[in-house]
Amino acid sequence: MGLIDGLFSLLFSGGRNAVKETVEVFRENAEAGAARDADRAEAALAQFAAEFSAPRQSVFDRVIDGLNRLPRPALALGTLGLFVSAMVDPVWFAERMQGIALVPEPLWWLMGAIVSFYFGARHQAKSQSFQRSIAQTVALAPSVVRNTAALRALGAGAGEEEVVDGAGDVPSANPALAEWRSR
Template sequence: MGLIGRVMTLIFGGGRNVVKETAEVFRENAEAAGVRQAALKGQALEQYAAEFGAQRGWFDVAMDGLNRLPRPLLAFGTLGLFVAAMVDPVWFASRMQGIALVPDPLWWLMGAIVSFYFGARHQIKSQEFQRSVAATMAQVPQVVANAEALEAMRPKVVGRAATEKAAGLTLSSVAAAENPALRDWQAARP
């Protein structure tokens, strides 16, 4: 027992497990990886909450409302041009002749301004979307717990009912049969 005890103490002694430590060199410990992954996700959610959790002031709300105006105005303005072309073609044609005189560099500048505006707007909206995703992901554990609680309330179904005999019973219940009580009652009636 002394030699075996010393070998076991060498391998497993001192609170160490040499076999486990050697195996973890070649294969990752799944439980430790799960703990690290959960900690990483928790830190990411905390970062999202800290970054996007600030309350917005009246100026931010007003600027957001102002930023919402150009797209509808452009869309309705374009539709208005079609209506103007049908209502007063001469007026519309004279305005389009004026637009034809705008030099190309000015069109390029306008295109750059509009592109940067909508690009910045897209970036703001994508950040708000990320914030809403982070808030939704923070609710996942509660939703999963609620779903599990609801699933636990579901009645356990053992099997399926056999219906072959029930069909025969249904047919026999609607078939006319001899009823002595009914026959006596009918005989007693005048």
């Protein structure tokens, strides 16, 4: 018994654990790691709490905080406003988009870089396809104007103009409609 007792006292005595210390060379002590993670999280939360617990010193700080919160809602509501304006007055909207079509490409790239830097998005990569789609939409403006004029004329009962399609072609006469009109 003396030999085994001596061996155990060598490994586990004096408040030290030789096996534990040897294993911790190769594998982290999970309990100690969790304690370090908890201390790190507590320090981060204390830093955040210190940042937001101090009362604002000036009106300037409150104004800047408010301005920092504006761009995203303004862009979202502005985009929805564009959809509404396109439905309410398509000609007015097409005129504005015609003006946007005249903006030079380097300026679009600059705006794309600023917006993508601000939002961290992939806007710059998609700006050229966006420009192409705007140009295609603006190209439809003449047929939209003709269709709108024809619809207004039909609504007022002023004439029997035919509505043209997106390509500007007048469709063939509708025999069923002609018969109905003749009654």
